[in-house]
């Protein structure tokens with residue numbers, strides 16, 4: 001099999017040939033067809049995450065050792081099936097599948113609930129992080145239950161994006177759904193702000209539309225007027241707000257709150273995660289509102305402590321989702337017509353060019369590796 005690996009941070013990935021793995025007992029080998037290039041691949045490529053105020057961490061001190069085979073948005077077909085398959089596993093050779101990429105410790109309570117995305121030892125074992133992922137022509141998956149069959153109506157290139165972009169959106173939306181349902185019950189309507197117009201937000205907006213109460217006004221913000229216009233045209237958004245460069249935070253907060261209902265938003269999903277985005281997002285919340293942090297761009301968020309308690313606001317983080325949530329998402333996507341974000345296709349041989357373009361923000365929508 002052919003693969004591209006990161007041997008040293010910030011250097012081009014190195015290509016190599018190695019033997020196709022045998023399917024492990026209880027596992028599956030997937031022949032890769034499409035792998036999404038996630039923004040967090042770019043972060044891992046650089047290895048450094050800024051925590052703000054001059055503090056940063058090296059991801060390799062915590063989550064992985066070099067070389068790494070990236071790729072946690074994996075879709076392909078079943079190539080070989082190991083012995084001792086788990087009960088209920090009914091995969092056949094050639095089935096179109098998506099890989100649930102999270103792997104935890106397998107011993108804690110969260111792992112027992114099939115939610116390794118919440119395991120204290122999360123990330124290190126994930127496919128494409130600590131375990132070889134989809135920047136390769138084959139991926140060995142240790143637990144066949146992490147290989148989910150895709151219905152015919154969901155193409156493989158869409159399926160790969162569900163593994164992270166879709167699941168990340170679904171997990172974050174699932175965490176605020178009860179709140180929004182309650183506000184609709186109390187007040188008849190509610191509102192949600194999603195920051196950014198990237199590929200992740202494209203999934204998030206559409207999943208929100210299909211998944212949240214109908215009486216939810218969903219507003220998109222962006223710092224780019226052109227991207228905001230195009231995004232809202234494609235997805236026919238309820239409303240939008242431009243966070244113009246150079247405008248003061250106070251002005252942008254006032255502008256944003258006006259777009260919510262009854263003085264602001266009941267929930268905000270910050271898909272960016274910079275000091276500016278999180279600051280505006282938090283201040284645009286109504287009393288009792290929740291901000292979910294999804295983006296990982298880096299920096300420090302600062303919030304007035306008394307404001308959080310006085311107005312019963314909540315700030316929480318969300319990382320991907322559970323295997324059950326991925327199953328529900330696949331069903332939701334199969335049952336609802338969704339528009340894919342614009343896709344730029346690359347061959348595995350072009351991966352270094354693709355990473356450079358993504359790092360410079362030159363890819364609108366999603367970049368995907370297409371295999372033969």
Ligand SMILES: [Zn+2]
Pocket residue numbers: 038039040072164165
């Ligand atoms: Zn990802």
Ligand SMILES: [Zn+2]
Pocket residue numbers: 104105106107108109110111116119120121
């Ligand atoms: Zn665990």
